[in-house]
Amino acid sequence: MEASVPVVDFQKLSEGEEWKKLKEACEKCGIFRVINHPISETLMKEMKSAVKFWHDLPLEIKMRNKSIIPDSGYIPPFPSSPLYEAMVYDFHKSPQALDDFFSQLDLPPYYRKIVKTYGQAIHDLASTIAQKMAKCLGIVDVDFKDWPFLLRTIKYNFSPENIGEMGILLHSDTGFITLLQDDETVTGLELLDDSGILKVVTPKSGSFLCIVGDVGHVWSNEKFWNARHRVICKETCTRYSFGVFMLAARDGIVEAHPKLAELDNGPRYQPFKYEDLREFRIVTGKRNAEVLDQYRIA
Ligand SMILES: O=C(O)CCC(=O)C(=O)O
Secondary structure, eight states: OBOOOOEEEGGGTTSHHHHHHHHHIIIIISEEEEESOSSOHHHHHHHHHHHHHHHTSOHHHHTTSOOSSTTOEEEOOBTTBTTEEEEEEOTTTOTTHHHHHHHHHTOOTHHHHHHHHHHHHHHHHHHHHHHHHHHHTTOOOOOGGGSOEEEEEEEEOOOGGGTTOEEEEEEOOSSSEEEEEOOSSOOOEEEEOTTSOEEEOOOOTTOEEEEEOHHHHHHTTTOSOOOOEEEEOOSSSOEEEEEEEEOSOTTOEEOOOHHHHHHTTSOSBOOEEHHHHHHHHHHHOOOSGGGGGGGBOO
């Protein structure tokens, strides 16, 4: 069964109807597709070829990309997730990050401009979308451009014997919002709907899939839904996806925006550190939105 994913036209986001669609999508589904955005299809294709290039390098070269923060750097296939590998870089931590990444992997300089331009463009797009999501709730005083973000690229090594197996387990994303350039040719992403049924998310070339994460849920005082999703092997094709993960406010404290908490007579969650949530997920192996229960105010 196919998931119904709302489509939001970025160019029309000043009009009432599109605005309403965005608000409803964040509140009801926690997922939407953005079309007519400013990132060109050429740049999206070039970035995809760069991602394929470094993920197809020999393992010993990929292993040179060292972890900068927990759960980052090159994440090789593990026995618990044998079909999944990722490369995570943390552009906000240091301006050196891109140079280090290129020299560690000995990447052709040709890709440098592509990755830099794409990284900046997708960060701008994610922060503009976050700004618009906030405005839907009447909040205009947050500068999301300042929020740290990660770029994560993923390769799923799917072969015939893997059909039906899990590429990535059911989870919610930890940050405020994820913008994903999904693989336009290889399916596999599934969304858990509110009746508990997993539905297929059909890729749409040239668009970005936007997914609200745990921080978005807490920041909005539960107005935005943190969508649960997973990737399953349906086709015997290597699958590549990538995107930007906008994390939490620069001070690392996750809490409801004061105005939204006030409107609801108080926050639904006690403030916590973003790094503590990440750490908790890594240590316990729990990847679902239920990780927030420990902070919930009864
Ligand atoms: O690869 C995909 O399509 C989804 C990736 C994802 O869910 C994630 O990285 O959190």
